[in-house]
Amino acid sequence: MVPAALGLIGTRVDRVRLRRRPVAEGTGGRAGGNRYAALVARCPRAFLAAGLALLAVCAVPMLSLRLGHVDAGADRPGSSTRTAYDWIAAADGPGFGKGANGPVVTVVDLSGARAPADRIAADVAEALTATHGIAAFTPVRPSPDGRILVTTLTPATGPQDAATGTVAAQADFRATIGERLPLVVGIVLVLAFLLLLAVFRSLVIPLKAVVLNLLTTAASYGVLVAVFQWGWGDALLGLSEPVPIESYVPMMMFAIVFGLSMDYEIFLLSRIAEAWHRTGDNRLAVGEGLSATARVISAAAFIMTAVFLSFTASPTVVVKMLALGLAISVIVDATVVRLVLVPAAMFLMGRANWWIPRRLDRILPHLSA
Known part of the structure; x- marks a missing residue:
């Protein structure tokens, strides 16, 4: 399309001239x-x-x-997404802490387990309580068919922090x-x-x-x-x-x-x-x-x-x-x-x-x- 357009315009392409005529590549303008x-x-x-x-x-x-x-924690301050993020992450008042913006769903596979599900759930809860960086977690509960255990962790750090599990x-x-x-x-x-x-x-x-x-x-x-x-x-x-x-x-x-x-x-x-x-x-x-x-x-x-x-x-x-x-x-x-x-x-x-x-x-x- 470019050569076709230039062919149609012809010499009129130079109708609007610059203050100084540009120097072609093949001329002495390459001294520099x-x-x-x-x-x-x-x-x-x-x-x-x-x-x-x-x-x-x-x-x-x-x-x-x-x-x-x-995530929304890097959005412009004052924007609706950043305001909502800050409210949720606030440690006091109506907020739930920084990690509330990045909850981690944790699943335990019970297939092949030899111990009872309730015993495993208690062990998991004890281990999570002793794990550094976890602010809170929901009760460890079995699924309706009893094949897995599920809990939701709230990290102590925000979702963009390197210490937070994705x-x-x-x-x-x-x-x-x-x-x-x-x-x-x-x-x-x-x-x-x-x-x-x-x-x-x-x-x-x-x-x-x-x-x-x-x-x-x-x-x-x-x-x-x-x-x-x-x-x-x-x-x-x-x-x-x-x-x-x-x-x-x-x-x-x-x-x-x-x-x-x-x-x-x-x-x-x-x-x-x-x-x-x-x-x-x-x-x-x-x-x-x-x-x-x-x-x-x-x-x-x-x-x-x-x-x-x-x-x-x-x-x-x-x-x-x-x-x-x-x-x-x-x-x-x-x-x-x-x-x-x-x-x-x-x-x-x-x-x-x-x-x-x-x-x-x-x-x-x-x-x-």
Whole structure:
């Protein structure tokens, strides 16, 4: 539709002019990009080390990642959901305590039990009474068919607290996400590796892309943990308290960010590959591709970052979480990765960037970027 629309509009597309005519990519307007590319080429090790150090620092908080569920206790103060939550959690007056917002139904399976149900119920009640962190529990009663014992626990801490046991549905969901996330990430990375391998006829380039994408993801997860879980951005984002990372947010972030990062990767590498096939000079090709695409990648990243950050104004904490995580991912990927780590690594590796075994080259399909 875009080329069709441009064909219909014709030269009238330039009727509304900017104050200064924009400079095309192929003209001398790349002087700034050329100077930056030359700077990276002069000291690629320093740029590579600085970029990796920055990503490592951002990724460190990820080691404390705690998946969970963000409940009404994190809603905006004064909202109806937060007011109801606070009334229930109040320790005095009409409230029932913090744990009343996260009761835990406990079931005891009596199949195969040798002791009488009432004796087991008494033992369970005694054990619960002696368990730290339980504020109260209902009487341990058998089901009508006598096959199970049931009681409802009221934790002493709120549902978002790490010390509170999550209900079965949340625990199962979190466990499923934890099991599936490595599989999803692995499948996506393998497919991306194979696609880049076929497009650029290189083993090093797709391997580098996979590694750098993992570093970007780790850095964005680390920032999320620092801001939401550690509470470093409570005031700026309007959060009333630190919260765990919503269970499905990491998987959604990876899927979205990977698509965006591959756009930038293909855009940059295709220009580098064109120059490489034309000149056979790796240094010249990397510098030419970087200078030609740096401004475009930066502008595209700025637009996406502005879009994502606008959603941090949402009153919903999970929306804030996704918005900030995606914005940080785009910023890191378009600046530290695409404009620092990728060119620095390619300058260092030289002609090895384009190495591929001949047998593998013959069996791969020929695609074009």
